[in-house]
Amino acid sequence: MLNDKPEWVALSAHRRTLDNVHMRDLFAADPARFRRFSFKHGGLLFDYSRHRITEDTMAHLTKLARACDVEGWRDRMFAGDKINESENRAVLHTALRRPAGDRLEVDGEDIMPFVHDIFGRMRDFSDAVRNGAWKGYTGKRIETVVNIGIGGSDLGPLMVCETLKSYTSNELTVRFVSNVDGAQISETLRDCNPETTLFIVASKTFTTQETMTNAETAKAWLLAALKDEKAIARHFAALSTNSEAVTVFGITPDNMFPFRDWVGGRYSLWSAIGLSICCAIGFDKFRELLDGAHAMDQHFQQAPLEHNMPVIMALLGIWYRNFWDAESMAVLPYSQHLHRFPAFLQQLDMESNGKHVTRSGEIVPYATGPVVFGEPGTNGQHAFYQLIHQGTALIPCDFIAPAKAPSPHQNHHDILLANMLAQAQALMQGRDREHSDNDPQKVFDGNIPSTTLLMDELTPFHLGMLIALYEHKVFVQGVIWDINSFDQWGVELGKILAKNTLAALQGQHAAGNDQTTGGLTDYIRTHNS
Numbered sequence: 001m002l003n004d005k006p007e008w009v010a011l012s013a014h015r016r017t018l019d020n021v022h023m024r025d026l027f028a029a030d031p032a033r034f035r036r037f038s039f040k041h042g043g044l045l046f047d048y049s050r051h052r053i054t055e056d057t058m059a060h061l062t063k064l065a066r067a068c069d070v071e072g073w074r075d076r077m078f079a080g081d082k083i084n085e086s087e088n089r090a091v092l093h094t095a096l097r098r099p100a101g102d103r104l105e106v107d108g109e110d111i112m113p114f115v116h117d118i119f120g121r122m123r124d125f126s127d128a129v130r131n132g133a134w135k136g137y138t139g140k141r142i143e144t145v146v147n148i149g150i151g152g153s154d155l156g157p158l159m160v161c162e163t164l165k166s167y168t169s170n171e172l173t174v175r176f177v178s179n180v181d182g183a184q185i186s187e188t189l190r191d192c193n194p195e196t197t198l199f200i201v202a203s204k205t206f207t208t209q210e211t212m213t214n215a216e217t218a219k220a221w222l223l224a225a226l227k228d229e230k231a232i233a234r235h236f237a238a239l240s241t242n243s244e245a246v247t248v249f250g251i252t253p254d255n256m257f258p259f260r261d262w263v264g265g266r267y268s269l270w271s272a273i274g275l276s277i278c279c280a281i282g283f284d285k286f287r288e289l290l291d292g293a294h295a296m297d298q299h300f301q302q303a304p305l306e307h308n309m310p311v312i313m314a315l316l317g318i319w320y321r322n323f324w325d326a327e328s329m330a331v332l333p334y335s336q337h338l339h340r341f342p343a344f345l346q347q348l349d350m351e352s353n354g355k356h357v358t359r360s361g362e363i364v365p366y367a368t369g370p371v372v373f374g375e376p377g378t379n380g381q382h383a384f385y386q387l388i389h390q391g392t393a394l395i396p397c398d399f400i401a402p403a404k405a406p407s408p409h410q411n412h413h414d415i416l417l418a419n420m421l422a423q424a425q426a427l428m429q430g431r432d433r434e435h436s437d438n439d440p441q442k443v444f445d446g447n448i449p450s451t452t453l454l455m456d457e458l459t460p461f462h463l464g465m466l467i468a469l470y471e472h473k474v475f476v477q478g479v480i481w482d483i484n485s486f487d488q489w490g491v492e493l494g495k496i497l498a499k500n501t502l503a504a505l506q507g508q509h510a511a512g513n514d515q516t517t518g519g520l521t522d523y524i525r526t527h528n529s
Contacts, residue, residue, distance in 0.1 A: 001358075002482055003366050007064040014060050015323040018052055022447050023428050026054070039307065042295045043456040044465050045403075046309050050428045051316055051396075051449040052324070061315040062305050065480065070311065073479045078301060080106045080262070084486035085359060091486050092260075093267035093471070097294035097464075106262065118257060118272055119283075125237070125257075126278035126286075129198060130172055137231035142198045145174045146188060147276040148218060149202030150210045151347065153239070154178035156269030157202075157276045159344040160289065163337045163463055166406060167281040174280040177218075180210035185217050194225035199236045200276050204259070206238065206245035209495070215249070239272045264486050266347050267471065285460045292464025300472045310472030313451065316396070317477055320449065321367050326394045330384075331374035334401035334420040337458060341400070342374030345470055352474045352485040359484055368481045377401075378419050389427065390444045397450040399424050400466070404457035424450045 002008060027033050027049075037049035076083055080090045092111070095104050100116045128134035132141035147157055158176045161168070168174070177185045189197075199218050203211040215236075222235055232250035239257050240246050246256050257272035269277065270290060278286045296310070305311045320326035331342040353369030375383060377399075388395045399420050405413035430446020433439075453469075455462040478485030497513075504510035504521045513521065 001362070001365065002068070002480070005064070005067050007060065007067045011060045011064060011319075011323060014056060018054075018057070021052070022445075023050060023052060023449075024430075024446070039309075041299050041303075041309060042292075042465055043462050044309075044469070045452075045454040046312075047452040047454070048312060048316060050424060051319075051451070052447065053316070053319070057319070058306070058312070058315070061319060062311075064318070065305055065311060065315060065476070068480045068482070070305065070476055070479050074301065074475075077475065078297075080104055080111075084264075084484060086484055086487045086489070087261075089486070090262040091264065091267075092262040093264065093270055094293075094297050096263070096270040097290045097297055097468070099294070111260070111262075114260070118259070119287075122257060122272065122275055122278050122286075123283040125255075126275065126283050129279050130169060130282060132171075134198075135234070136195050136198070137226050137228065137234040138195045140193075140195045143172060143196040144192050145172065145198050145200060145276060145279045146192070146218065147174065147176045147200045147202060148178075148185075148211055148214045149176075149200075149239075149273070150178045150180075150208060152265030152268045153202035153204075153211070153273050155340070155344045155347050156266070157274060159340040160269060160274075160277050160463065161280045162340045163335075163458065164277075164281050164285065164289075164460055165337060166458075167285050167460070169280075169282075172279065174276055176276070177214050178210070180213050182217070185214050189218070189221055194222050194235075197222070197235060200239060200279075201236060201249075201251070202239040202273050202276075204241050204261075204265070206240045206242040206249070209498070219250070237275065239275060266351055269467075281460065288460035289464040292459075292461035292466075293468035294464075295461075296465045296468035296472070300468075310469055311476055313469065313473040314476035314480070316449070316451065317370070317473065318480055320394065320396045321370050324394055325367075326370065326396055327367075328371035328373065328393070328395050330380075330388060330395055330397045331372060332377055332380055332397055332399050332420075332423075333374070334377040334399065334416050335406065335458060336376055337406060338400065339376045342372070344467075345374075346372045348470060349474050351488050351491075353478050353481065353483060354490065355478075355481075355483040355485075358482040360482075364481065364483070366481070368483060369477070374398075377423070378416065381419065381423065385423065388448060395448070397424070397427065397448065399450055399452045400455075401453075402455045402458040402462070406458045420452075424452055 034049045038047040077091050078094055080092055082088055082090050084091050090106055095111060096115055102112050103110050104112055129142050134142055136142060154176055161174055175188050177188050201215045219232060222231060229250060233252045236251045237255040238246040238251045241258050243253060243256060257275055259271040263271045274286060300308060300310050331345050333341050349372045350369055355368055356364055358364055401417060401420055427448035427450055428446055430444050431442065433443050436442035475485055500510045500512055501517060504513060505524060
């Protein structure tokens with residue numbers, strides 16, 4: 001078991017030597033600390049100097065990574081081995097980022113021609129939508145694209161489209177519907193024109209309840225206006241593997257873009273699921289996004305663990321989660337364009353590593369995935385930063401920002417970055433009683449760890465690097481915790497029970513609901529009647 005490994009025991013002992021060490025003292029003792037604990041790769045500066053670490057700490061953590069065979073698991077993932085053992089699948093979102101001409105066999109098939117064939121179709125389709133060659137049923141060009149999906153089929157594309165909004169065209173609007181709450185699709189379609197709206201339905205099985213409910217509502221809305229089933233073929237595309245269900249819905253095979261089961265939902269924005277991204281920013285920019293991720297893939301594969309960005313980020317997370325009892329972490333992007341990035345990371349991290357059994361099925365005796373939360377700066381400063389500064393929980397923070405202003409308002413960006421740098425300094429430095437007017441309410445110890453990630457600028461390439469960085473960080477942590485980061489069985493029970501509860505809400509007999517569910521169901525039915 002992990003916590004029995006000599007490297008883990010050594011880390012526990014080393015941790016006790018840092019009990020009374022403050023980062024202020026570490027900086028005072030080492031004028032070169034920032035240079036020692038920061039480096040740049042491909043336009044991304046990674047600063048981890050503000051952590052409760054020494055060189056000995058990092059050496060101990062790296063030994064733990066090697067003892068858990070992080071390098072071997074990494075190589076097996078990139079090679080296409082079926083490391084998602086519970087579902088007997090390879091994990092190959094990284095293959096989607098590889099250039100044409102590469103070769104990678106899975107079950108005897110070179111999958112790279114399939115990958116780039118789909119990309120070619122995505123380019124043709126998105127180009128036609130963007131340049132007006134693709135016409136709706138009445139001959140008008142498409143003005144609005146609505147992506148209907150949930151989970152990874154929504155969070156990833158939505159986050160990328162929001163982050164890269166400055167690259168979008170004024171002639172085309174891309175919107176997203178995920179919640180089965182009818183309010184969202186009603187509000188989304190309120191000012192849409194059925195003649196100029198294209199729907200992209202993203203569901204691997206084409207049976208996902210939320211997605212298909214919204215898709216049927218969109219179809220009914222379209223047909224109420226255009227009054228011809230043939231219109232569906234000009235106003236719907238599908239991102240799916242279920243060609244039969246897609247055809248029954250009314251979508252032609254030419255408008256279906258498949259992907260393989262070695263692409264997990266929360267890793268799927270790089271696949272056909274990224275079609276909405278292509279429509280929003282153009283395929284060339286989507287390719288730049290892929291290239292940025294590929295650059296991080298290569299760094300992750302080639303850099304020694306001691307100088308490997310995803311590995312170091314992962315090890316720092318292990319350090320605080322398992323040796324300092326930090327139950328959560330804050331992701332703090334100082335860029336309004338990145339306002340959906342924390343939500344994207346919540347799924348990536350918490351769905352991947354929110355596990356309590358090892359790969360072999362044993363209950364883990366140590367903590368695994370943290371709670372991830374965050375908001376863009378400076379909004380978060382006026383919300384939850386108080387708890388991070390003076391609360392009783394240790395919450396490590398990731399600060400993320402582009403160095404170059406993404407808008408023409410340089411003064412705004414200077415203020416934004418000044419706040420980010422000041423908050424990170426305040427978290428580390430704290431304020432003693434002497435500098436607090438002798439008022440204990442104003443005192444806080446500091447010594448709160450944080451990482452700072454500075455992109456040269458917020459481009460598709462740099463965003464691709466950033467996303468892949470966090471993907472690999474989560475992977476490394478899963479390897480060390482000996483859990484499968486690529487399944488998500490915990491969400492299945494609620495889906496099963498929801499079908500039974502829906503039947504009860506609709507007045508049908510539904511055995512098996514607990515007493516409280518039955519009481520609440522009766523109340524809802526009585527109220528609605």
